[in-house]
Amino acid sequence: MKRILTLVLLLASFGAFAQFVNGGFTPVSTAVNEQQESAITSDGTGGYVMAWRDRRKGTGSADSSDIYVQRFDGNGNMLWATNGIPACTAPNVQQLPKVVLCKTSTNQPRIMVVWQDYRAKVGTTTYTKIFCQAFDLNGNPQYATNGVEVADCNGTNNIYPDAVPALNGSRVVFAYNRRYDPDAYGNYFVQAINPDNGTTLFTGNGTRLASGIDMFSRAILLSELEGTQHIQVAWAMLGASNTPGIFAQRINPSNGSKVWAANLAIQASGYGATSFELKGDIVAWSQEKVNSQTGTDIFAQKLNADGTAAWTTQGAAVYVGPGTQSAPKISRNAFGETFITWNNLYSQGNSQYELFVQKLDPFGNRLFGTDGQLLSSNTGNRLPNVLEQPDGGTISISMTGSNQNRLLVHRLSRDGRRLWGFNGREIGSAIGGYIWNGVLPLSLSGGGAVIGFNTSFGGDNVYAGKFNFCETPPAAPAVATQYVELGATATLTATGCNGTVNWYDTNHQQGVIVGTGPTFSFTANATATYYAECVLDQCASLTTGAGQARVIIRSVQSGAWDQPATWNCNCIPEALDQVVVMPGHSVTLPTSYTAHARELRQEGTLQNSANSELRLSY
Incomplete structure (x- = not known):
């Protein structure tokens, strides 16, 4: 049984991090067979919407995949029907959905899904087209069953459409690849959709950006530009009748016209x-x-x-x-x-x-x-x-x-500081199978962020994870210094944390967690420092409290103070150390030497030399 799952996670703002809420995953879809090729967008109310390719009705060459969609609130709760609602269940293959938040001419919010569609067939030959469907926030489809056609790719199969909102969401601009007769190669086009009824807004097939596209050149990206009404377009070409490289153009979404007189060649080899x-x-x-x-x-x-x-x-x-x-x-x-x-x-x-x-x-x-x-x-x-x-x-x-x-x-x-450690922090435990094609993060208007990803666990599945940002991280714990005999068990205690304490072996930015709980015990083979952070309500402290277990330094033979061999730690005592000169031992302060210790217990003999002194800091 295949599943689409949602997980709820918390991330702390400004350097804090937290673990899973409730420690697990919540199933979103338990439909049979695979779900894959997910896309994600905001729903405009603090939640999010995911669309995906779904094989629940079969895996054969015909009727092999559909497009489904689901809406979630800001806490990851499903708002539409169990297992999602269909955007398209037409025959043959539907794939590669994009999902966009837009609005009608009366400012009603709409969720538009745009996908690559193979329902058209003449004999044994399929013809690729681009279809779309829109939903209101209650999950009601707005166009004809299985969507409406918005582009004919004229025999080109490597489409990989991209779509973005334009003019404050009053239309959706998408890019696609279309064969342009009599040219055997593809051509990149952009077209716009009216959210009111799914009709196209640019003349004919839309605005042609480039011709002579090799069949493997399937990369074209759109981006809405802040502070302007224009849509930035960039695409890659592998050759055919054009020089290979990366190119760009800007489109006026009001009428589809090119803003620049010529395409910009960004990179050409x-x-x-x-x-x-x-x-x-x-x-x-x-x-x-x-x-x-x-x-x-x-x-x-x-x-x-x-x-x-x-x-x-x-x-x-x-x-x-x-x-x-x-x-x-x-x-x-x-x-x-x-x-x-x-x-x-x-x-x-x-x-x-x-x-x-x-x-x-x-x-x-x-x-x-x-x-x-x-x-x-x-x-x-x-x-x-x-x-x-x-x-x-x-x-x-x-x-x-x-x-x-x-x-x-x-x-x-x-x-440039790595705030969550040298290797970052793992989100939850290992997921069965492997993750396809990276992750899809989305910041939410209501605060926090969500990520979506595809995994091969039990087949192909889609997951989503909700993040919240911590507004008020807790203070770091206080950790007192402890003095302990060499080789004995040292126990550091963190105070001032009402949540969970994590212990690190070095500073908060670079360390790894070596223990959890208000106390941390270890064998004191040398003076050691550990760092405690506080995690409260899934938010971690921005800094750590440092605590030391300092080995009590005892002489092991007579000798000079500044010689490590004189002491059990094979070190030279420092200002925070407790020092004991053992019975029968004579320790000498060298000429013109200043020794340091927190306190000294003299059971043997301490001898001064000319201009020498011992400074105690207790």
Whole structure:
């Protein structure tokens, strides 16, 4: 039995982190067979909507997949029918849905789903089209059963449509690939949908952006530009009758006209067609190395309003170095800065992936050094996605584990500090199967965020996870210093926390959890420091309380104070140490030497030399 599940998680704002609420998953759909290819959007009321490809009615070549949709409130509770409601159950294959929040001409909210559709068939030949369906917030479909046709792809199959709201949600703009007779290759088009009735708004097939698209060039992305009514478009081409590369254009969604007189060539050589990203007016991509070197590097470009490149001609270098870089993701902040997170495959044979992030200033200059900031070196840490944060930082969520069956979350401050540890924090326990194609994060208007992802657990399934941001993290616990004999058991005690205490072996930003509870015990083989954080109502303290277990230092032989061999710790006593000169031992303070201790118990002999002294700090 296949399931779509939702999980409820909490993330703390400004550096705090929390675990699962109630510690588990809640099923969203228990329909048979696979659910996959999920998409997500806000519902405009603090909740969210997910759409997916669904195989519940069969897995054969005919009638093999439909499109379903479900709405959730801000706490992850389902608001529509159990197992979701159908957007389309027409014959043959429906796939690759996109879901968009929009509104009618009377300002009524609508959830629009746009998908690739193979219901049209002549003989044994299927013809790809683009269909859409809209729902009100109660889950009532607004158009004809199984949706309405909004584009004919004319025999092109590699469509991969993208869709975004435009003009404050009063229309939905989508991009698709259409064969343009007599050209045997595809052509990229953009078209707009009227949420009132599902009719198209641009003339004919829409606005043609580029022609001669190779059948494998299936990457075209749309992004709504803040502060303008325009839609930014970027696409990749592998060749055919055009020069391969990445290109861009802006569209006026009122009438479909091109804003720029000519398409902007962002990058025109050596491009891998599945590794580029568009966010507002920033494009990031992976690019083959020069001089026949193996691997790829990461570049980025800012697009000016007049259709020119804002940064260097070939783009700003995000990372140029060893390994194969891929899957760049972009987040922006209010300071005009751009975070770009990506994968670095540094060992081809062993699939050793690292996760890096770089920050660019408004002029394309690197701010995190030449190589960027290493976020995680976990094996198989792949396919990140990102969320902007109001403090100017970014959150990255990625797959990890040898089977790609775990999720890690990383929070980076604006100045580049890893606030959730060197390798981030794992979200829950390992998921059965492996995660497909990364994760889909979405910030919610009511606060917090949600992520969606596909997994092969029990077949193919779709999950979603709700995050809340902690408004008032608890204070860090207080931990008193303890004095203990060498080799004895030391127990540190944290006070001032009404929740759960986590103990770290180093500071809060870099440490790993070594214990949980108000006390932490260990064998004191040397003086050691541990750090305690407080987790209350799923929010963690921003800092930690540091506590030490200091070994009581005893002489093991006669000798000089400044010689480690004189003492049981094989160290030199410091200002916070309790020191004991044992019976029968004579310890000498060297000439012109200042010794330090918190307190001294003299059971043997302490001898001074010229200009020597012992300073006690108790």
